[in-house]
Structures are given as C-alpha cells and as structure tokens.
Amino acid sequence: MANVRIDRLHKEFRGPTGTVHALQELTLDIADGEFVSLVGPSGCGKSTALRIIAGLEVPSSGRILFGPRDITKLEPRDRNIAMVFQSYALYPHMTVRQNLEYGLRKRGIGKEERARKVAAIAPMLRLETMLERKPRQLSGGQRQRVALGRALIRDPEVFLLDEPLSNLDAKLRVHMRAELAALHQKLRTTMIYVTHDQLEAMTLSDRIVVMNHGVMQQVGTPEEIYSRPANRFVAEFIGTPSMNMIEGELRIEGGRPVFQGPGIAVPLPQAPPRMPATPQATLGVRPEDIALVPPDAPGAIRAKVTVSELAGAERYHFIELGSGSVILRTPATTVLRPGETVALGLDPARLHLFAGAGEDAAA
Numbered sequence: 001m002a003n004v005r006i007d008r009l010h011k012e013f014r015g016p017t018g019t020v021h022a023l024q025e026l027t028l029d030i031a032d033g034e035f036v037s038l039v040g041p042s043g044c045g046k047s048t049a050l051r052i053i054a055g056l057e058v059p060s061s062g063r064i065l066f067g068p069r070d071i072t073k074l075e076p077r078d079r080n081i082a083m084v085f086q087s088y089a090l091y092p093h094m095t096v097r098q099n100l101e102y103g104l105r106k107r108g109i110g111k112e113e114r115a116r117k118v119a120a121i122a123p124m125l126r127l128e129t130m131l132e133r134k135p136r137q138l139s140g141g142q143r144q145r146v147a148l149g150r151a152l153i154r155d156p157e158v159f160l161l162d163e164p165l166s167n168l169d170a171k172l173r174v175h176m177r178a179e180l181a182a183l184h185q186k187l188r189t190t191m192i193y194v195t196h197d198q199l200e201a202m203t204l205s206d207r208i209v210v211m212n213h214g215v216m217q218q219v220g221t222p223e224e225i226y227s228r229p230a231n232r233f234v235a236e237f238i239g240t241p242s243m244n245m246i247e248g249e250l251r252i253e254g255g256r257p258v259f260q261g262p263g264i265a266v267p268l269p270q271a272p273p274r275m276p277a278t279p280q281a282t283l284g285v286r287p288e289d290i291a292l293v294p295p296d297a298p299g300a301i302r303a304k305v306t307v308s309e310l311a312g313a314e315r316y317h318f319i320e321l322g323s324g325s326v327i328l329r330t331p332a333t334t335v336l337r338p339g340e341t342v343a344l345g346l347d348p349a350r351l352h353l354f355a356g357a358g359e360d361a362a363a
C-alpha cells in the first residue's frame with residue numbers, strides 16, 4: 001500500500017483546432033488507504049488525471065510519487081496499480097475463473113497459487129458459484145464484480161476506478177456502491193475513483209476533489225464540500241436539488257451586512273473577510289435550509305408556491321421569489337398547495353455568500 005503524491009500535474013492536448021488544457025497544475029496528496037474521488041462534469045479532466053496516474057497517458061509536466069518512488073516515467077505494468085473501467089473489459093471466451101486468473105498467469109504465477117488466490121477473492125465478491133460461467137451468463141452487477149475481482153487479485157498498491165458503476169441500472173448502482181464501500185472498509189487499499197455522479201462521490205469518499213475545466217476547484221471531506229463550498233461552481237455541482245442561488249447586492253446597513261435580493265433583505269451574521277469591490281453578490285441557500293415559519297416571525301419572507309412535487313420520502317416545493325424561484329425541500333408530510341402564500345425563514349448560519357459573478361465564497 002502507498003500514499004500517492006500528485007505534484008503540479010499538467011496535460012495539454014494539441015489538435016487541429018488548438019490546444020486543450022485538460023489538466024492544469026493538479027497537486028494532491030492522497031494518504032495510504034484513503035478513498036479519494038475526482039468528480040466534475042464531462043470534459044473537466046478527471047479521466048485524464050486517472051489515466052496519467054495509471055501510466056496510460058504521459059503528462060506534459062509534473063510528477064507522480066507512490067510513497068517515496070517517483071513513478072512518472074514507469075510503464076503501467078511496473079506501477080503496481082490495478083484499474084477498473086466503465087466497460088468491464090472481460091474476455092468473453094474465458095470463464096470467470098480464467099478472467100480472474102489472467103493477470104496472474106501472465107506474470108508467471110503457478111497454478112496452485114492462482115487457485116488459492118481465486119479461492120480467497122471469490123467469496124469476497126460472492127462469485128464462488130459462478131467461477132465456471134462465461135461473462136455472457138452473468139448479470140451486469142456480477143460482471144462488474146468479476147472486473148473488480150480481476151483488479152483485486154493482483155493485490156495492487158493503488159486501485160484506480162474510472163466510472164465503474166455507470167453501466168449499471170440505478171438500483172444495481174446503489175447496491176454496488178455499498179459493496180464497493182464495504183470492500184474498501186475491509187481492504188483499506190488506496191483507491192482513486194473517477195465519477196461525474198456527485199452522489200456516488202459523496203457516499204463513497206474519504207475526500208472529494210471537485211474539478212472544472214482541468215482545474216481543481218476544491219478538495220475536502222464530503223461534509224466540507226457540502227457545507228462549505230469554496231465557490232459557486234462547487235456549490236451548484238454538489239447536492240440534489242441544487243443549491244438555490246439568489247442574485248442581489250451586499251450592503252452594510254448600520255454597521256451590519258445585509259444581502260438585498262429581489263423582494264428580500266437578509267441580515268448576515270458577519271461581513272465577508274474582504275468586502276468585494278462591487279456590491280453584486282449571490283446568496284446561496286440549500287433547499288433543506290429554507291424553513292416554513294409563522295407569517296409574523298421576524299424576517300419572514302412571504303412568497304407564493306407554484307409547484308409541489310412528491311419525491312418518495314420528501315417533497316420539493318417551487319416557490320416564487322422576486323423575479324426567480326427557489327426550491328424548498330421538506331418531508332413528504334408537508335403539503336403545500338400551488339398558489340398558496342407561505343412565510344419562509346432563512347437560518348443565517350446556513351447561508352452561503354458568493355461575491356460578484358459568484359466565483360468565490362465570500363463568507
């Protein structure tokens with residue numbers, strides 16, 4: 001096992017239409033045994049980062065270290081990594097056992113040792129009864145478990161996973177997510193996981209790296225990323241439904257900062273550490289941080305419900321506010337009727353203020 005150091009990794013692709021900066025100065029330390037996810041929208045550079053760590057892509061500059069070893073220039077086979085892809089890449093003509101053994105056989109490991117390793121891995125992935133089947137005789141989830149098993153059996157220092165669950169249907173994905181979490185608990189191998197699915201990243205990871213346009217936006221625990229997003233991009237990317245964003249202005253009134261948006265004035269607990277040059281600001285509030293309050297409560301914001309949706313155990317209420325609308329999330333037992341006027345309260349401790357066009361968290 002090893003800690004991984006990614007040091008100012010940069011990758012540009014030159015093409016007929018110009019240069020793409022797929023990865024810009026990515027620096028990250030991953031502790032031995034940590035589960036770290038790289039998450040971001042399509043094209044943000046997360047797969048490029050993983051492929052460079054795997055040795056499938058050469059960086060334009062920067063280094064990668066596993067423990068004290070600089071592995072930047074090593075061939076993939078010399079890195080002691082195992083990679084699981086979105087397409088499971090199983091050999092269709094081989095049985096599950098032969099698929100599992102393949103890497104060991106190629107490294108010249110004898111029959112007995114191979115059988116011993118398969119016997120150790122198969123129960124962990126509940127594949128014992130399927131060893132003599134071919135991949136086409138397996139379900140999607142079972143195939144995915146074989147792909148994981150093939151990586152596990154090599155006992156790698158670092159596990160690299162590129163969207164390994166995205167070919168599974170929604171229910172199976174949730175199930176495999178839990179299996180993967182349990183597997184990591186048990187093995188405690190360093191895992192680097194790429195996904196565009198923020199929920200997957202939130203539920204699996206010790207730490208999350210949020211990326212956009214090749215640039216790391218924030219790194220932190222799921223809790224930190226969710227409750228203290230560093231900028232508007234992270235705030236909107238993480239969480240479903242997305243954080244509500246209300247455009248307005250930040251003013252100091254009687255020595256206290258107040259956010260003024262269309263039809264609302266919200267006193268803030270403290271001024272941002274550095275007041276932005278222009279008053280333009282965006283107030284972010286998560287759908288679960290808006291409360292229904294009595295109409296005469298101090299600071300209550302009166303607004304009209306437009307639509308209410310039932311989503312299983314909870315409801316999402318769309319509420320008109322100024323020229324836009326916000327989403328309020330409540331337990332399913334809270335029933336609001338379209339057209340109804342409600343009073344809303346915002347907990348000052350759970351508000352997010354973004355300066356100007358919303359690039360950085362200001363408070």
Ligand code: ATP
Nearest residue numbers: 013015020022041042043044045046047048049196
């Ligand atoms: P996705 O979720 O769609 O796989 P991603 O976040 O993994 O996206 P990358 O595949 O890392 O993104 O791509 C980052 C950027 O680099 C994109 O703009 C992509 O078009 C570009 N890119 C990736 N590989 C190449 C290549 N071989 N040649 C040229 N451009 C590339």
